[in-house]
Amino acid sequence: QSWDPDLLNGAITGICGGDPCGRGADVAAIARLVKGKPQELQVVSDLFAGSLQKGEQFDRARMFYEQLGRGRQAALSSVHQVFRRRDVEERTQRLRFAKDFF
Numbered sequence: 001q002s003w004d005p006d007l008l009n010g011a012i013t014g015i016c017g018g019d020p021c022g023r024g025a026d027v028a029a030i031a032r033l034v035k036g037k038p039q040e041l042q043v044v045s046d047l048f049a050g051s052l053q054k055g056e057q058f059d060r061a062r063m064f065y066e067q068l069g070r071g072r073q074a075a076l077s078s079v080h081q082v083f084r085r086r087d088v089e090e091r092t093q094r095l096r097f098a099k100d101f102f
Contacts, residue, residue, distance in 0.1 A: 003043065012048050020048055021055035031067035038068075053077070056084065075102045 015033060016025035034045045045068070052061040058081035065074035078098035085091045 005047075008044060008047055012044060012051070016048075020051045021057055025060075027060055027064050028067060031064055034068060049073070053080065058084070072102065075099075 012020050012030065015030045016022075016027075017029075018024055020030075030044070030048055034041045038045075049061050049064055052058075052064065058077045062074045062077035062081075065071070065077060075098045078094060082091050082094045082098070085094060
């Protein structure tokens with residue numbers, strides 16, 4: 001196993017079919033792969049989710065965590081999304097949505 005960041009990013013890009021933060025990236029494909037060998041691919045999972053969060057794609061990060069069965073991390077992604085909203089009603093709605101994950 002290699003933990004070379006360039007190699008890992010290349011593998012993630014290949015699995016997603018392009019930029020992991022791009023609209024056309026296949027979140028389900030990487031989730032299926034990680035579910036197959038969760039311990040071995042933990043680093044790949046963390047890098048992918050981190051790139052989504054860095055790109056402020058919290059909905060996609062939440063979907064990724066949901067597909068992996070990581071409810072608390074999905075909730076955290078929903079909470080992150082709250083801070084991007086300006087409208088009070090939207091924030092309230094997002095917090096209620098995140099509450100269901102916790």
